[in-house]
Amino acid sequence: MTALEAAAALRQRQTSSVELTLGCLARIEKYNAELNAFLTVTAEEALAAARKADEELASGLDRGPLHGIPVAHKDLLCTKGVRTTSGSKTFAGYVPDHDAAAVERLRRAGAVMVGKTGMHEHAYGITSNNPHYGAVRNPWDPRRIPGGSSGGSAVAVATGMALLATGSDTGGSIRVPACYCGITGLKPTFGRVSKFGALPLGFTLDHIGPLTRTVRDAAAMLQALAGFDLRDATTVDRPVPDFLPPAGEISLAGLRVGLPANFFFEKLDPQVDNAVHFMAYTAQDLGAELVEVRVPDGHQLNVVAQVTLLAEAAAVHEPYIRKQRASYGDDVRALIDMGRLLPATDYLQAQRLRKRILGVYLNVLKQVDCLLVPATPMAAPLIGQNEVELGGAMEDTRLASTRFVRGFNALGLPVLSMPAGFTPTNLPLGCQLVGRPWEEALLLKIGAAIEERTGLWRRVPPAFTA
Numbered sequence: 001m002t003a004l005e006a007a008a009a010l011r012q013r014q015t016s017s018v019e020l021t022l023g024c025l026a027r028i029e030k031y032n033a034e035l036n037a038f039l040t041v042t043a044e045e046a047l048a049a050a051r052k053a054d055e056e057l058a059s060g061l062d063r064g065p066l067h068g069i070p071v072a073h074k075d076l077l078c079t080k081g082v083r084t085t086s087g088s089k090t091f092a093g094y095v096p097d098h099d100a101a102a103v104e105r106l107r108r109a110g111a112v113m114v115g116k117t118g119m120h121e122h123a124y125g126i127t128s129n130n131p132h133y134g135a136v137r138n139p140w141d142p143r144r145i146p147g148g149s150s151g152g153s154a155v156a157v158a159t160g161m162a163l164l165a166t167g168s169d170t171g172g173s174i175r176v177p178a179c180y181c182g183i184t185g186l187k188p189t190f191g192r193v194s195k196f197g198a199l200p201l202g203f204t205l206d207h208i209g210p211l212t213r214t215v216r217d218a219a220a221m222l223q224a225l226a227g228f229d230l231r232d233a234t235t236v237d238r239p240v241p242d243f244l245p246p247a248g249e250i251s252l253a254g255l256r257v258g259l260p261a262n263f264f265f266e267k268l269d270p271q272v273d274n275a276v277h278f279m280a281y282t283a284q285d286l287g288a289e290l291v292e293v294r295v296p297d298g299h300q301l302n303v304v305a306q307v308t309l310l311a312e313a314a315a316v317h318e319p320y321i322r323k324q325r326a327s328y329g330d331d332v333r334a335l336i337d338m339g340r341l342l343p344a345t346d347y348l349q350a351q352r353l354r355k356r357i358l359g360v361y362l363n364v365l366k367q368v369d370c371l372l373v374p375a376t377p378m379a380a381p382l383i384g385q386n387e388v389e390l391g392g393a394m395e396d397t398r399l400a401s402t403r404f405v406r407g408f409n410a411l412g413l414p415v416l417s418m419p420a421g422f423t424p425t426n427l428p429l430g431c432q433l434v435g436r437p438w439e440e441a442l443l444l445k446i447g448a449a450i451e452e453r454t455g456l457w458r459r460v461p462p463a464f465t466a
Contacts, residue, residue, distance in 0.1 A: 003163040005063040010057060017068030018111060024070040024114050027161045031464050035137045037155040039075050041115040042082060049112040065220045067110030070083035072162035074153050075116040076123055077103050078197040086199045087119040087325035089132050089318050100197025101229050102166050102208050109224040114162055117152030117320030123168055123201045124313060124332045125149055126176050131329035135383050138180060139461035140427055145382040147177035153211045154181040159464040164221055165211045170202045171309060172405030174209050175417035175420045179430030180380035182419050185211045189437045191236035194229035202312040205409040214457050215418060215447040219243040222440060235242040241441050250449035253287030258368035259334045263294040263298035264404055267391035268377035274427040275421030276374050282450050291368050296360045302409035307350040308410060314339025358411050365436045370446055374404050374416045408434060416443045419456040
């Protein structure tokens with residue numbers, strides 16, 4: 001059941017928030033021991049909130065489509081009175097006295113928190129193979145990674161342990177798990193959603209966004225999350241439009257979808273290439289015009305994003321790693337050490353180049369309404385697999401997984417990740433729709449149209465949804 005389907009059922013008195021919440025808690029009880037999606041389960045608080053939601057709806061108080069819907073929060077979003085670890089030993093005992101803005105806004109919308117999800121330590125990685133709390137496992141094949149760093153959130157949604165989940169995205173950490181787990185993820189425009197109360201990683205790269213079963217669910221969730229926040233200086237004070245696409249089949253007539261002729265279709269599994277082109281031809285069948293475009297050097301943009309993150313993550317963690325060095329896992333400690341050695345000149349030059357590349361991308365996006373590109377160049381790798389073979393050459397798993405996603409964090413553009421197909425062994429493949437700043441509504445419309453036609457979102461991991 002999608003979140004919006006559940007919302008309709010609530011209003012038709014076909015179910016209750018308590019029933020939905022009990023269903024999610026039962027799935028957590030049944031599947032979490034194997035998949036390790038949740039670090040903390042808040043069953044009592046969830047049922048109290050669900051009872052309150054049912055009472056409010058019965059009395060005529062309707063807070064919107066998320067009212068009474070179970071949600072899971074990534075464990076770097078502060079939750080008042082509930083521990084927030086950031087997947088680390090560093091914050092293992094941290095119990096905030098406040099909610100993050102995203103938690104606050106979803107609570108205000110009536111969503112019911114069922115728990116906090118596992119993640120890559122400090123959100124600094126793409127495997128969610130956590131040295132302190134154990135590996136989060138992919139429900140399509142538990143031998144494989146779910147992606148990271150928002151791996152637990154993606155697994156929770158893919159298995160129905162929650163109907164919605166929050167994630168953060170600094171270098172693909174919403175979109176990679178969405179791709180590897182066969183669900184939808186949205187990285188909004190930088191400044192669209194407040195980061196207040198989210199434990200940071202990269203000051204100018206972090207984004208908060210939704211992980212959901214469908215594009216329409218993501219739109220409903222963004223509607224609740226978006227908006228200016230005085231507590232976060234990076235949010236932009238601009239009107240929040242209606243993000244929810246219209247019901248039924250949507251025509252894409254008059255829209256132009258760009259397919260890059262360079263970078264994004266190089267060195268990838270042919271199955272991914274076929275899946276993304278299937279999505280393109282679906283958009284064309286719905287009336288869109290496909291346009292070949294050339295984009296700036298993606299390798300150069302990735303270096304800009306990597307240098308930026310190395311420096312900013314080192315700055316974020318400087319107060320902690322000096323005193324608690326042993327509390328960090330080996331991979332995250334090594335990355336922070338690299339950032340501490342990075343010359344300031346490299347960081348500043350990266351920012352100059354970042355601005356220049358953004359200008360070129362904005363010019364490309366004047367020619368088309370969105371870009372359609374792969375989310376990752378392959379399906380989910382095995383846990384512990386350090387290299388993957390692509391284009392006849394071996395490539396580092398982390399770099400391969402983030403090759404098509406990382407650069408858009410540096411550019412701050414809105415990006416929607418959604419299912420594009422499956423391998424013969426039933427592993428999900430994903431694509432991305434990349435839009436102009438502040439045009440999430442258009443991306444969601446295009447995504448919803450393609451989603452409705454393909455029906456790929458209806459496929460669920462068979463072993464973990466009974």
